[in-house]
Amino acid sequence: MKIIQFEWKKLWRLKVYPVFLLVTLLFVSSLFFYNYLMQDQITTKKVEHFTRLRQDISQQIFMLEDQLQTKADPVLEAQLSMAEELSNGLQELISSIYANLWREELQNEITVYETALRYIEFENAYFGVSKMDMQNIIRLNEELLKRNLPKEDLDLSIQPAIFMKKIVSIIMTPIGFILLAFVVGIVVTKELDEFSIRQVFTLPISRGYYVTGKYISLFIASIPWLFTVFGSAYLLGVLFGRNEGDIFNYPLYTKLDTFITTGEYLIQSIVYSLCFIAFLLSILLLSAYVFKNTIITYSFLLIFLAGGWMLSNYGLHVVCNPFTFQMVDRVIIDSPSFYPIGTIVLLGAGSISFFAAMTIIRKRGI
Template sequence: MTRLIQFEWKKMIRTKFYILFLLLSVLFVSGLFLRNFLLQEEIVNKKIEKFSEYRKDILSQVVTYQKMMEDFPSPELEEKIEAGLLVYRALNQLIESIEDGNWKEELQYEIQVYELAMDYKKIEGQFKLSEKDMQKEIQLNEELLKRGLAKEDLDLSINPPIFLKKIVTFFFHTFGFLILLFLLTIYITREFEEHSIQIAFTLPVSKSRYIISKFLSLFSAGFIWWIAIFGVSYLLTTLFGTSQENSLVYPLFTQSGNFLDIGDYLWQAIGYSILFLSFAISLLVFFGFLLRNTIVTSLLVFVLLIGNHLVLREDITALFNPFSYQQIDFIILKEPTYYSMGLVVIFCATVITLIFTILLNKRRGI
């Protein structure tokens, strides 16, 4: 078996497609990190810009109410002006704390802003965020204060766990898996199309051993891709990124409104991504050996994964559907309790797919 896997690897290395793909993936991760690294200043500017916008909006409302008061004084207008000025002052303090880089005060003032804004909205004042969004932000900020952590920009952060989450969202979802599968398809179907598979059929190797070795070599190729992506991300963020103490307990909102530690998120992402990779490759081996045609196999894998992607977009997931795990970020944040059973489901689906592949090809010739 080892010798067969070695030969498969030799083929992958000599054709250069896989190596090129690996390099492109590493370059992409590095590029993403570089972009985030260069945009660190931008995070503060973005926040100041956002809250300045809120402040400007509130101020214009207060000025309008004050003008109205001059013509038609009323207790309601007075109450609105008072509440609006409170939000305005809180926003000023928030912006100052952001400029000072005092993250604790920033979180506290942000909570204060949203609380006052909710009061302001109750008396028919206007604020750009919905009450639901403000409540979520308050909840997150309180949790961050409790855990002693500064707020991170999930898109631009170069904090190791946060950046790794970004990588999970970017690579380990339908399109990331699809690109990898398209590349690996040629290592199965091209051998049928070019007849080189016949070498293996006239060697003392059973078809089941050949299929398993093919699966293992492709899976190891996928796994090395996985290691390269995670490894480079971890290395870059550890060497050049920013870090906070206890950053592995950074809270993430699940869809149900509870918090999940980013450490637990990453742990789940690691388990799901490795096992879903094995399932996707077993599926590829199944269709590759069944159809023996690069275009048809790629097309079928595309239709299957995209079809499931559309189902997931409708928020439909099922514990026992292995395709529910193709959007790893989505499934972890939607159904964090699936984890252990989810792994068992994907593993069983992989084994079953491989058994079917062996059974279907046992008596088939070229």
């Protein structure tokens, strides 16, 4: 226990760690402030999208009317009538967006896409949203109406749970993790660079005990950072954001077209983040004790994480690859079946590299 306190004291006295927490807090706050200012943009974005769809339909209406002037055709007439219905539906949808009536907006969007699905059955009929996307939006809107929740813009939302998701997708990435490793890893590499670890080894404690203490203290040190990330995003959302309905019950689409609630998403993201940090710190210890040099250790970590990210992009996005989990948002949304096996993989890989680090320092020394 005392060794953990000792390591904590060292980390805190370096001043880098509190500054890192502060910078993280500042970053989350700035992003929230940005989203807060962009709220009007959400309406504009939606209106622009549906106006463009309406323009496409209007063009088709003109063409159909032209064709019908030359010859009467019952199929074309049916298509024209449906196109007009679709155009009116889009107009109603745009009006409900302007009026900020979210229930009507959801209902109107369902109606528009249902009409559009029937409309595209006609030959040469075109609607700028794919069939599968329309079906998915209808399902999502129905689910939202059932759960009595307004629809959120996943990029610009200030609803606490959705904003937390956005923060996870930005910070719980190789960049966020590498910055954490750089900051907390100083207490490991500094004593190797300055050879003060030799003095530590003259103390009456085993090397294994010392390394374990160091690992645990680094891991515990990462928790306030995680708490800053998630806590600040949540608090800002609750205090200044939109809190309508059960925010942790908001349905999110996975890549398999199944729903996951924001509550489940956040639990998974916290568990994955903790497990990946445990894995990353063990790699940090291993590389630090292997190379015994700050520059090499961090060059190695940078290359290792970037390489792992490349590998998962090149098709090795598999559950047995621990680097798959450094993109927390992507793994939850793209591969929901990886949970909870992924956590076992991370902890397993972390344990192996931790024991390798311990063996190296015990056998090889400094």
